[in-house]
Amino acid sequence: MSILSLIKPLPYHFQRQGFLDFHGRDSESIAERCSGNIIEKGLFWQDEAAVISFNFNQIGQVLILLDIPREVTDADKIALSELADHMLGLDQDVDTFEAQCITQNSPMSSLVKQQMGLRIPQSASPFEAFSWAIIGQQISVKAAISIRRRFIQAFGAQHSSGLMCYPTAKSLSQVVPEDLQATGFSKAKAAALLLLSEHLRQGKLIWPSQPDRPAIESLTEQLLALKGIGPWTVSYGLLRGFSWLDGSLHGDVAVRRNLSTLLKSSVLLDAKATEQWLADYSPWRALVGAHLWAMDSEISY
Numbered sequence: 001m002s003i004l005s006l007i008k009p010l011p012y013h014f015q016r017q018g019f020l021d022f023h024g025r026d027s028e029s030i031a032e033r034c035s036g037n038i039i040e041k042g043l044f045w046q047d048e049a050a051v052i053s054f055n056f057n058q059i060g061q062v063l064i065l066l067d068i069p070r071e072v073t074d075a076d077k078i079a080l081s082e083l084a085d086h087m088l089g090l091d092q093d094v095d096t097f098e099a100q101c102i103t104q105n106s107p108m109s110s111l112v113k114q115q116m117g118l119r120i121p122q123s124a125s126p127f128e129a130f131s132w133a134i135i136g137q138q139i140s141v142k143a144a145i146s147i148r149r150r151f152i153q154a155f156g157a158q159h160s161s162g163l164m165c166y167p168t169a170k171s172l173s174q175v176v177p178e179d180l181q182a183t184g185f186s187k188a189k190a191a192a193l194l195l196l197s198e199h200l201r202q203g204k205l206i207w208p209s210q211p212d213r214p215a216i217e218s219l220t221e222q223l224l225a226l227k228g229i230g231p232w233t234v235s236y237g238l239l240r241g242f243s244w245l246d247g248s249l250h251g252d253v254a255v256r257r258n259l260s261t262l263l264k265s266s267v268l269l270d271a272k273a274t275e276q277w278l279a280d281y282s283p284w285r286a287l288v289g290a291h292l293w294a295m296d297s298e299i300s301y
Contacts, residue, residue, distance in 0.1 A: 001160070004066040004080055008088070013117030016056045018294070019088065022121040026145050031152050031164045042156070042163035043124045045076075047170070049159040052083070052124070062088070067161070089119030092243050097284045107262045108281075111291055120239055120290050126207045127200065128166050129241030130223075133233045134193050135185070147184035154183050169197040192228025199226065211242040239286045246282055249289035250275035258292040 010016075016037065023041055024034030033040045037056040042049065045068050055063040064084045068076070085091050094117065101112045112118075123129035135151065136144040155167040155175060172194065180190035199205035205222055208215035216238060223234050235247030249255045251271050259277065260269045269277070278285045 001067065001069050002072045004068070004072045004076055006064050006077070006081060006084070008062050008064060008081075008084055008090070010060055010062055010088075011090075011117060012060070014088075015115075015117050015119065016062075018118065019054070019121045020056070025141075026149055028149060029163075030149050031156065031166055033163060040161070040163060041124065042159050042161075042165040044157070044165050044168050044171075047168075049157045049165045051159050051161050051163055052080075052087075054084075054088075067159070069160070083124070086243065087122045087124060089122060089243060092119050092245065092287075094119055094287065097245075097287055101281075101284075107264075108288065108291070111262060111295070115291055115294055118287075118291060118294060120243060120245070120287065122243060123240045124166065125168070126237070126241035127169050127197075129239075130196060130229075130233070130237035131167075131193055132240065133236040134189050134196070134229070136236070137189060137230075137233060143184075150183035151180070151185075154179070169200040172197045173201060188228050192226065195226050195228065196223075208242075211238075211244060216242070216244055235286060239290070245284050245287040247286040247289075248275055248278050249286055250278055252289065254296060255289045255292045258295040261295065262292065 020034055020037070020039050023032045023039045026032060031042045038053060040051055040053040042051055044050065045066070048069055050069070051067040053065045053067075055065070057063075062084075064080065066076070066080050098112055098116060102109050123132065131151075132144070132148060135147050139147075152164045152166055155171055156164040157171070158164055175194065177185075177187065177190040177194060180193060181187060185193070196205070200207075205219075208219055220234050220238070223229050223237070224231070232249065232251040235249050236252075238244035238247050239249075256269050256271065256274050259274055260267070263269075278288060281288045
């Protein structure tokens with residue numbers, strides 16, 4: 001066993017609580033364990049069970065530790081630094097968005113001023129982001145967390161710390177739809193997740209290493225061609241898996257509800273009206289959606 005550590009400086013307005021809340025949203029702590037300002041998360045590191053932790057006890061910085069069952073290499077050090085930047089959202093240019101948004105005299109600019117520094121905490125891998133998006137289709141966050149927990153227990157691997165590591169496409173190679181349905185997946189969701197996993201294993205679908213607009217547009221087209229994966233699932237998966245801040249979450253019920261509240265609309269805005277409103281904020285539409293989510297401070301989407 002080896003412990004790899006590094007310290008990252010944080011922007012002065014980094015919202016650590018949002019990061020802790022997102023990764024600590026399962027109160028039963030199956031795969032993530034939150035204690036004060038520290039979060040530990042089980043994950044596969046090059047097919048081996050490992051644990052990454054983020055310690056925010058020191059103001060202005062975060063201590064990141066990686067516990068892996070072998071000797072650390074230089075490649076591990078580089079990969080950990082990149083993963084930490086990604087998971088923390090440090091590669092998200094929120095300063096530019098905020099500078100542009102707060103100059104406007106609008107309800108959204110007022111909301112952004114209240115939530116300065118909001119970044120989108122990232123899943124540890126694109127597969128985790130998209131499988132969580134599939135699980136969460138058209139059900140409550142509470143119900144999705146319960147299914148996610150059973151999914152991890154059934155198909156993940158346990159680290160020596162006791163934490164479970166989130167399943168990968170590879171670890172689902174022998175899984176059949178009925179296995180997923182036993183953990184709470186609907187028939188359609190089970191089929192969609194296994195289809196996504198199969199495409200990844202066979203190399204029919206490859207996650208882009210540089211998520212620029214052409215790569216994201218190509219990936220979006222490929223994902224939408226998979227049965228059971230629609231626009232909301234793609235936008236949410238891109239947001240949590242690739243820090244893609246321009247997906248449109250107009251179909252999200254919480255986004256519509258909170259936008260209606262923000263605009264003081266007497267009726268719930270429909271998806272079309274929400275899509276039209278979000279269009280003015282491109283290329284930040286998903287980040288705007290996240291600010292609307294944050295109005296529900298007790299829920300981590």
